[in-house]
Amino acid sequence: MRTVNLAVISRGCAADEAYRRVSDFERYPDLVDEVRSITVRESNGGVVASDWEVFFRNGPLRWSEVDYFQPEARRITFEQTAGDFEVFRGYWQVDPAGDGCVVNFEVTFDFGIPSLVGVLEPIATKVLKEGIALALLQLLGDAEVENDPLVGNAVAAKLQELAAARA
Incomplete structure (x- = not known):
């Protein structure tokens, strides 16, 4: 089982709007x-039920989850109810930071295949962190990855590619 943490800070998006x-x-x-x-x-x-499909390695990864929205705390907790993971649960937390906010994302997951832990979990960690960071930087605007420079650099390069493709 692996736990992934990602923090993104925005200087211009207030916490309620970010949530x-x-x-x-x-x-x-x-x-x-x-x-x-x-x-x-x-x-x-x-309480929201949602179905997700994400491209992972050479094919789709699918799951259904229940999401518990707590707007007064700017928190969303989630847990898989069915799907490709043995365990998939975590939370989003949005907190004020000056005129902006910090968004923390944490997920704990397990594919339930002990023989492939060393291969699957590092790839899944990279895909999750970069995907979440890419979404958050676009959603929040003036934002950056706070706690993982490698992910921050990878996502900055991806955003430059997207901007060049749009130009």
Whole structure:
């Protein structure tokens, strides 16, 4: 089992607005190529059921999760209910930081295949961190990865590629 942490700081997006943007999961496929689809199936108050499909290695990785939205705390917790992981759970937390905010993302996952832990988990960690960082930097605007310079550099290069392709 592996736990992945990522912190992104925005100097210009206030915490409440950042929480609203982060909560809009259905936008993510437009922001990250590897995120193929996210479907919000049902919403009951602050509880949402969603289906995710992400390109991983040579094919799709699919799961359904339940998301618990806590807007007063600017927190979303989630846990897989069915899918390709043995364990997949975590949270998003948005906190004020000056005029901006810090978004913390944490996920704990396990594919349930002990013989492939050394191969799958490092690749999944890289895909998760870079995908989440890429989405957050686009959602928040004036933002940067706070706790992982390698991910920050990789995502900055990807954003430059995207900007060049649009030009």
